[in-house]
Amino acid sequence: MTVDGPAVELRGLSAGAAPGASRAVLRGIDLRIQPREQVAVIGPSGAGKTSLLMAMACAVQPLGGSLRVLDRDPWAMSSAQRQALRAQLFLAPQVPPLPPRQRVVAAVLAGRLPSMGLMQSVLQLWHPTQAQLAQEALSRVDLADKLWDRVDRLSGGERQRVGLARLLVSQAGLWLVDEPLSALDPARAGRVMDAMLDAAAREGRTLVCSLHQVAVARERFKRIVALRGGEVFYDGPSAGLDDAAVSQLYEGSADDDVDRAANQPPSAAALPEAMCR
Numbered sequence: 001m002t003v004d005g006p007a008v009e010l011r012g013l014s015a016g017a018a019p020g021a022s023r024a025v026l027r028g029i030d031l032r033i034q035p036r037e038q039v040a041v042i043g044p045s046g047a048g049k050t051s052l053l054m055a056m057a058c059a060v061q062p063l064g065g066s067l068r069v070l071d072r073d074p075w076a077m078s079s080a081q082r083q084a085l086r087a088q089l090f091l092a093p094q095v096p097p098l099p100p101r102q103r104v105v106a107a108v109l110a111g112r113l114p115s116m117g118l119m120q121s122v123l124q125l126w127h128p129t130q131a132q133l134a135q136e137a138l139s140r141v142d143l144a145d146k147l148w149d150r151v152d153r154l155s156g157g158e159r160q161r162v163g164l165a166r167l168l169v170s171q172a173g174l175w176l177v178d179e180p181l182s183a184l185d186p187a188r189a190g191r192v193m194d195a196m197l198d199a200a201a202r203e204g205r206t207l208v209c210s211l212h213q214v215a216v217a218r219e220r221f222k223r224i225v226a227l228r229g230g231e232v233f234y235d236g237p238s239a240g241l242d243d244a245a246v247s248q249l250y251e252g253s254a255d256d257d258v259d260r261a262a263n264q265p266p267s268a269a270a271l272p273e274a275m276c277r
Contacts, residue, residue, distance in 0.1 A: 005071045007174055007206040008033040008056050012065030015055045017048075024063050025051045027230045033208060035173075038200060040217035040238070041210040043227035044253035049210040050094075052227065053176045056208060057091040058082060070174060087114035090172035094179040096163025100152035104143070104162055107151055108134040111166035130169075137165040140195040142188060157183040164192060168199050175200060177209040181216065189213075193220060214246055 013029040016022065026048045033039055041049050054060045055067060058074040067074065069089065074082050090111065098107050109130055131147065138144050141161040151159065160183045167175060180196065181189040197220060200207040211217045217224050218238045226234040226241065226249050233249055234241055 006032045006068070007035045007037070007070060008208070009068040010055070010065065011067075013055060013062050013067055014064035015051060015060050015062050017051045017054075017060075019060055021060070022063070025230050026055065028065070029232060031225065031232070031235065033206060035206055036201075036204050037223065038197060038207045038221055039209070039223045039225055040221035041208060041225045041227065042212075042214055042217050042249075043233065044250050046253075047227040048230040049227055050178050051230075053091060053178050053208065053210060056174075057089060057176050058086055059091070088172055089174035089176060090167055090170045092163055092167045092175070092177040092180065094160070094182055096159060096166070098151045098159055098162060100150070102151050104138070104146050104149050104151060104154070105131050105134045107162050108137055108165045108169060111168070111170035114170075114172070133169055134165070137168040138162075140168060140199070141165050141192050157185075157188075160184065161192060164196060168195065173205060175205050175207045175209075177207065179210055179212055181211065181213060189216070 008031065010029045010031045013026060013031075014024040015026045015029075017025045029052065041052060043049055051060065055062065056069060058067075058069060061075055069085065072085055074085055077085065112130070112133075135144065135147050138147060138161075141164050143158060143161050143165065146154065146158065146162075151162070154162065160180070164177075164180055167177065175196075177196065180192065184192060193216065196209070197207070199205070209221075218241065221238055223236065224234065224238045224241050225232065226245075228249055234245060
């Protein structure tokens with residue numbers, strides 16, 4: 001889908017944390033994200049990072065302000081039109097909703113379902129015809145040997161990577177990824193981040209990714225949006241978010257000690273060379 005304007009535009013947006021919520025978690029958010037841009041979202045727990053992604057995914061109706069996604073107003077559409085718009089984006093939650101008895105190959109190829117017809121979707125779940133595509137995506141997240149395993153045989157970190165492999169096979173133009181590294185060790189997190197960023201750049205996807213790891217956001221993303229208390233604390237180049245600003249961002253939060261440690265530059269032993277570009 002060709003987008004003439006911003007991929008995402010929020011003007012004075014207020015929104016709750018879940019569909020139907022009446023209490024605003026996000027308040028007065030102004031953001032413009034351009035097509036093909038890669039943006040990291042950081043901030044303390046409870047700052048509104050997941051709520052922001054949910055709003056961008058058209059899963060939560062704004063309580064105030066306006067939202068445009070892929071140059072459309074999702075809440076001025078009919079339900080059917082809004083569902084069609086959602087097929088153009090992909091929300092990867094921190095804990096992917098994977099049916100426990102499903103084979104990994106089917107779980108990954110579910111990322112292609114929005115672009116398929118009903119009959120093709122049903123056949124794909126029971127008789128995967130694009131197993132090689134799933135295999136390639138799994139290889140990029142270090143799970144090449146899990147193609148035919150059942151989901152309930154996987155660890156939490158492996159399930160998280162299956163969710164990211166699903167993202168990699170999707171044909172959505174807008175990728176919204178929530179805490180993709182939370183269950184991964186630093187070295188594997190680096191390889192997974194490489195795979196996601198490289199695929200987004202190569203395929204022309206717009207990527208918005210929330211992260212708990214401040215150092216990763218500063219190393220790997222050109223732009224950072226920092227949230228605190230449901231409001232934008234910082235929006236600009238990663239180089240402009242200095243140590244003093246990071247300390248202020250997390251000051252007094254439950255994440256204070258954790259994120260001060262996360263802000264320390266990663267050692268060469270902890271992260272692969274490709275992550276330190």
